[in-house]
Amino acid sequence: MSNTILVTGSSRGIGRAIALRLAHDGFDIVLHCRQRREAAEAVAEQIRSLGRQVRILSFDVTDRDAARASIEQDIEEHGAYYGVVCNAGITADGAFPALSDSDWDGVINTGLNGFYNVVKPLTMPMVRRRKPGRIVVMSSVSGLMGNRGQVNYSAAKAGLIGAVKALAIELAKRRITVNAVAPGLIDTDMTEGLASEEALKMIPMQRTGTSEEVAAAVSFLCSADAGYVTRQVIAVNGGMC
Ligand code: NDP
Numbered sequence: 001m002s003n004t005i006l007v008t009g010s011s012r013g014i015g016r017a018i019a020l021r022l023a024h025d026g027f028d029i030v031l032h033c034r035q036r037r038e039a040a041e042a043v044a045e046q047i048r049s050l051g052r053q054v055r056i057l058s059f060d061v062t063d064r065d066a067a068r069a070s071i072e073q074d075i076e077e078h079g080a081y082y083g084v085v086c087n088a089g090i091t092a093d094g095a096f097p098a099l100s101d102s103d104w105d106g107v108i109n110t111g112l113n114g115f116y117n118v119v120k121p122l123t124m125p126m127v128r129r130r131k132p133g134r135i136v137v138m139s140s141v142s143g144l145m146g147n148r149g150q151v152n153y154s155a156a157k158a159g160l161i162g163a164v165k166a167l168a169i170e171l172a173k174r175r176i177t178v179n180a181v182a183p184g185l186i187d188t189d190m191t192e193g194l195a196s197e198e199a200l201k202m203i204p205m206q207r208t209g210t211s212e213e214v215a216a217a218v219s220f221l222c223s224a225d226a227g228y229v230t231r232q233v234i235a236v237n238g239g240m241c
Helices: 013-024 037-049 064-078 101-128 141-145 151-174 197-201 211-222
Strands: 004-007 028-033 054-058 083-086 133-138 176-183 233-236
Touching: 004 013, 013 028, 013 037, 013 083, 013 211, 028 037, 037 054, 054 064, 064 101, 083 101, 083 211, 101 133, 101 151, 133 151, 133 211, 141 151, 141 176, 141 233, 151 176, 176 211, 211 233
Parallel strands: 004 028, 004 083, 028 054, 083 133, 133 176, 176 233
Antiparallel strands: none
């Protein structure tokens, strides 16, 4: 069996593009969805047509016990992963005084705690493989420079960068690289209606990015060629910062 990569939140958007790109690159894929099983099955079908093996895990990344049980069982049955792309994330935007407790908790629990809940159970098995490995985390331009109306999201995404930088040091000797990708404004469900003329003026390239352009950066970080790239944040943002 070839190297396997788990991609969280891969039934749609950027995660779907990443899963398809990595399958195209020759990896076997563990898709992950919360509810959209049918959409994930459709992505799985596309991956099978590329000649790669694929299976689907379903759990809410905020549910620590469910994430751990699902990942541990999958690893027990199929072996440790070569890599993980921690992509699942949400926004709940609003000016800070108007943010509700659930806006804050939901974004931090999904983005930051979701990273812990997913990466923790798979890290020791990855180390015990005694082979190179890859951990890629989806941050954001908001985590690099902060964004009005996104105090919660900027905190989660900046927190992920801190986690990446620390974990990369811990795993470097094991040949496991840990990096973040920080997209700008990418055309997905998450950003529907956000690409106003005013917003586009903030982007030197004056256009939104595509999920495939983000997937290309993830593909590089997961490749054997990126074996000496660790503890980095690769921005894919049309020059925003
Ligand atoms: P989408 O909203 O299109 O997709 C988000 C994905 O995350 C979905 O598959 C969703 O699953 C999954 N997800 C969300 N919450 C949970 C949860 N609690 N448990 C399990 N899965 C969950 O977003 P994008 O594709 O645009 O974003 C992907 C990542 O990229 C996110 O981390 C986002 O923050 C980041 N990003 C996006 C940018 C953009 O401009 N689009 C810019 C910068 C970063 P389900 O289908 O079940 O809801």
